Structure formats: C-alpha cells, structure tokens
Amino acid sequence: MKFTSTDSYIATEDLTIAVNAAVTLQRPLLVKGEPGTGKTELARQVAAGLGLKMLEWNVKSTTRARQGLYEYDAVSRLRDSQLGDERVHDVKNYIRKGKLWQAFDTDERVVLLIDEIDKADIEFPNDLLQELDKMEFHVYETGETIRARQRPVVIITSNNEKELPDAFLRRCFFHYIRFPDPETLKRIVEVHFPGIKEDLLSTALSQFFEIRETPGLKKKPSTSEVLDWLKLLLAEDLGPEDLKREGSHLLPKLHGALLKNEQDVHLFERLAFMSRRGSR
Structure with missing residues (x-):
C-alpha cells in the first residue's frame, strides 16, 4: 500500500x-x-x-x-428504568x-x-x-x-x-x-481548474505571491483562498489586464477572497495612499 x-x-x-x-x-x-x-x-x-x-x-x-472511545448514557438508562423498559438490564444498550x-x-x-x-x-x-x-x-x-x-x-x-x-x-x-512553491501551486491550480489560460494563471499567481509576501500582513492568504480567488476571477471572466495593481488600486480585485481581516485591508489602503503621495 x-x-x-x-x-x-x-x-x-x-x-x-x-x-x-x-x-x-x-x-x-x-x-x-x-x-x-x-x-x-x-x-x-x-x-x-x-x-x-x-x-x-x-x-x-x-x-x-x-468521547472518541465511547460515551455511557446514564441519564437514558435511569429514565428507562423508571419506565420499566427491559433494555436497562443490558448496559451495552446505553453505550455509544x-x-x-x-x-x-x-x-x-x-x-x-x-x-x-x-x-x-x-x-x-x-x-x-x-x-x-x-x-x-x-x-x-x-x-x-x-x-x-x-x-x-x-x-x-x-x-x-x-x-x-x-x-x-x-x-x-x-x-x-510547507506552503507550496510557485510551481507546485501552479500544478494544484491546474488540477482544480483544468484548461485555465496560462497568461491569467501566471499573472494571478505572481500577484498572489506579492500579496502573500507583503511585510506586515497579519494573515497570509492560503492555498484554499487562492483557489477561491481564481474561481471568482474565472466566474467574472476577468483577464490579466484586469488584475493590475497600481496607484490607488493596490487592493487586489475581489480582495475579500484573499484578505480576511480589516487590518490587512487597511494595510493595502495605506500602501495605496503612500503610493499616491510618492507619485506627486
């Protein structure tokens, strides 16, 4: 085996x-x-x-x-004894x-x-x-x-x-x-979404790892979350060009699938604010 x-x-x-x-x-x-x-x-x-x-x-x-071994239901046995139920004579009837x-x-x-x-x-x-x-x-x-x-x-x-x-x-x-490397994650995605376009997959995974490696992130997005995110991207028929993150748009598209707390959302909002200030 x-x-x-x-x-x-x-x-x-x-x-x-x-x-x-x-x-x-x-x-x-x-x-x-x-x-x-x-x-x-x-x-x-x-x-x-x-x-x-x-x-x-x-x-x-x-x-x-x-509870993983068994549970003895003494309450049911007491109730059945009061009702004269014959089952009370065998304790095995009350073991789950x-x-x-x-x-x-x-x-x-x-x-x-x-x-x-x-x-x-x-x-x-x-x-x-x-x-x-x-x-x-x-x-x-x-x-x-x-x-x-x-x-x-x-x-x-x-x-x-x-x-x-x-x-x-x-x-x-x-x-x-360990969290999968880009190549392994790509193979995982292709198992769940066979036929996904190479340019979309490449852009999405590149952006995903950028987000995951952002300093100060409280909860890094996981494998299950990137799969949810890609499912949404495909459902919305978005392409690589729709995923661009620049200027005031540093929050990823459909970011609710990746960022799961307000601290991380605020982090990207602050990064966007700093980016706008730096470009002036």
Whole structure:
C-alpha cells in the first residue's frame, strides 16, 4: 500500500514519503501547517488513494478524549428504568461507540482522521497515548477490552494553536506541510481548474505571491483562498489586464477572497495612499 498524488490532490515528494513512512511504521501521522494548506484533505486523499474507508473525528474546544472511545448514557438508562423498559438490564444498550471504537471494530483497515487536535484541552493528547500506542482500551461499564482488529491509518492534524506534549509527539511520525512553491501551486491550480489560460494563471499567481509576501500582513492568504480567488476571477471572466495593481488600486480585485481581516485591508489602503503621495 503506497500513497502517491491523486487526480485531485498534488502531494509533494516529502509528503508522500511521510505518509508511507507512517503507514509502514504503523504510527499516527501528525500533520502541521498553516490553515488552508490541505491537511484535512490529505486524510481524505490517503483514504481514496489506498482504497480505504475513512472515519473523521472533528475536535472542538469542548471535546474530551473519552468521547472518541465511547460515551455511557446514564441519564437514558435511569429514565428507562423508571419506565420499566427491559433494555436497562443490558448496559451495552446505553453505550455509544466513538470514532476510535468504530475504527477498531471493523474487519477492514480504515483511515482515522483526528482533525485539529490542538483545539482541545492540553490534556487531550495525553489521554489518548495508550489507545493510539497499543490500539486498545478498557470499557469500565462492561468490563471488556476493545482491541483493534485491523490497525487503522491514523492521521492527526494541528494548526499549531498550542504545543503538544512530548510524550504524544514521540508516538507520532511528524510532517510539516510547507506552503507550496510557485510551481507546485501552479500544478494544484491546474488540477482544480483544468484548461485555465496560462497568461491569467501566471499573472494571478505572481500577484498572489506579492500579496502573500507583503511585510506586515497579519494573515497570509492560503492555498484554499487562492483557489477561491481564481474561481471568482474565472466566474467574472476577468483577464490579466484586469488584475493590475497600481496607484490607488493596490487592493487586489475581489480582495475579500484573499484578505480576511480589516487590518490587512487597511494595510493595502495605506500602501495605496503612500503610493499616491510618492507619485506627486
């Protein structure tokens, strides 16, 4: 089982090496990178490329590690006991399987995505050490131990919002998705917009990298944002000549797809003001 780029996802050589190394080592792949660089999409493409089913666990600030294992619904059991329901005699009727249990409880290997693990409490990764390392956990309510029938391919994403514990990092194979260089980004765009005119693509990407590298920018536009921007340019049937930025027009066309906060918009407005003053 080897992962490579797919028809809809361009993976760099170092990324494919990282994925295949994690699969070979049977360790979780921890993927970090700027938001919008395709970390979540990577898991979907790995599943598609390896022909595996995918399970997705989206982590939030309120998510607890045990929710990935199972949840015991004691309230429903109490209510059913008051109503005389026969289901109360079997505690298994009140246990809801989490994503890890679902991944363990299958005869076929699956890809398990734990998305944005850094959103959760700092103890969240530590609470999953045993389960991800030994691929088993204990269900206290029933006394049974759940072991993975097939070791899943685990992909964990992080936006670097907080540091992850060293003990957790030791159990992962790590890869940082760097922002694509112009040539790689061009290939990514051509996958999403086949047949896009070369002159428009060249002008748009040149302008995009100029914007991204502007000093003082609070949030640099990402891969997903340049794809949104190009989609709008094509929908408006704009050409390279429509993208010129000079004088009072330093804000890019349809800039709302690229600049996502007022500080960055004001930055370009100030640059335009300074440019006007300098040309007098």
